[in-house]
Amino acid sequence: MSKRLEKKIFRNIRDANLKYRLLENGDRVAIGMSGGKDSLTLLYFLLLLYRYTPLDFSVFPVYLDLGWENDIEVMLAFCEELGTPLTIEKTNIGQIVFDNRQEKNPCSLCANLRRGALNRVAKGLNCNKVALGHHLDDVVNTMFLSMLFEGRFKVFKPSTYLDRMDITIIRPLVYVEEADIIRFIEAKGLALAPNRCPADGVGKRAEVEELLNLIESHFPGARKKFLASIENIDRESFWT
Incomplete structure (x- = not known):
């Protein structure tokens, strides 16, 4: 089961990479790590992609310490086992969001601050790309969130270039279902x-x-059908 599942997830990531050219030779990729299932899976399979394809790129796992005193020993050991030392960046994001600003809806502000901090660390590591662990379910959930609460059609893009930072955000797990990630973590x-x-x-x-x-x-x-619908949108005939 574990090997079949690994092959399935690997194919999903390879197919997304082939379609959207997420990773190319010479890339230096910072991986946003949280210690959760998505980021651990992302790191593991990007290293498999490096090992089993002709692509030549480097990965740099990065953990942002938001001030929660989370126990990250397991993540440190995982990164060390894979031969990719973890960069830890201490921040005061938690204090800003919950103490200083006392946000009623803190997730949006926290996400913005985390993105900015992660991009700055990535630039300090001379990375040209940042890989995030958003999977297929995240893409669809975000689409529904934007339609239900904002009245607009907004989704995560597999690849987004930020010209102000001169850095590209990539989401290699865009074709991977959350259920498969959970099964992979449990199998491992x-x-x-x-x-x-x-x-x-x-x-x-x-x-x-x-x-x-x-x-x-x-x-x-x-x-999966929702994601296919997103990819198949013909914006010129969207209202026809």
Whole structure:
């Protein structure tokens, strides 16, 4: 089961890379690490992509310490086992979001601050790309969030160039389902770093995820169809 699952996830990442040219020879890629299932899976499979394809690139795992005193020993050991030392950047983002600003909806501000900090660390490592662990479910969840609460159609792009930073954000897991990531982590027996963020698992994103789980239970494969619909949009005939 583990080998079949690895091959499936590897194919998903390879196909996304071939379609969107996420990784190219000479890239230096900072990987945003949280100690959660998505970032551990991302690091593992990018190294497999390096090993089993002609692509020649370098990866640099980066962990932003937000001030929650999370136990990251497992993540440190995982990175060391893979031969990719973890860069740790201490920040005061948690204090800014929850103490100074006391945000009612803290996730958006926190995400913006984390993106900025991660991009700055990546530039300090001379990286030209930053890889994030957003998977297929995240893409679809974000689309529904934007439609339901913002009245617009907005999704994560597999690749986004930030001209102000001169850095490209890539999402190699865009074709990988969250269920497969969970199964992979369980099959590997990988322990996850606990997240002590006060807002973890609450808010509108959790509500939308519950809604999409309900849709998926009635219409298996619905998330894949939603993603295919996103990719197949012909914007010129969108209203026809």
